[in-house]
């Protein structure tokens with residue numbers, strides 16, 4: 001395990017996420033929206049998340065910037081990062097497949113939107129966000145740089161904490177008691193724990 005392999009794994013993670021997402025993004029453009037909470041706040045949150053999970057680590061991988069924030073590379077730590085990166089990609093795949101036409105990059109409800117409560121959605125309400133947290137953690141373990149490594153946690157964490165309550169309110173407004181019952185039997189991110 002070398003720093004170059006760890007950086008390559010990070011690039012592979014980002015590329016894998018993109019490949020999984022593209023067909024869903026295309027389909028979502030064709031699927032009519034019945035209710036939307038998209039606004040300037042959502043756009044800013046998405047940009048913050050993209051910066052932390054993508055732009056800053058990409059600049060580091062390509063240029064080494066900011067060198068001053070680099071710390072010693074530890075192969076065993078990077079090895080754990082690889083496992084998390086693989087887990088995150090699997091979760092991305094499963095969550096996109098389960099949501100299908102109900103998926104949106106932002107807070108939107110589609111026409112004939114169905115509440116998904118099976119598969120990876122059976123025990124947790126936000127498994128796609130679990131996958132993003134796994135990505136952010138993998139990034140911190142793979143990239144030996146305090147800025148590029150931890151920007152994912154800060155960037156995605158900002159999106160998550162400002163969005164998750166609003167998303168649940170949107171789901172409650174749309175699905176009412178069905179979502180209330182779903183909330184009562186599920187955790188947000190980690191089954192039975194969190």
Ligand SMILES: C[S@@+](CC[C@H](N)C(=O)[O-])C[C@H]1O[C@@H](n2cnc3c(N)ncnc32)[C@H](O)[C@@H]1O
Nearest residue numbers: 102104105106107108114115116126127128129
């Ligand atoms: C980026 S997706 C994230 C979904 C979910 N929060 C997760 O982490 O797996 C956001 C969109 O998914 C939709 N959504 C969230 N939970 C859902 C569920 N259980 N069933 C169907 N659609 C859902 C909402 O309409 C929201 O606009």
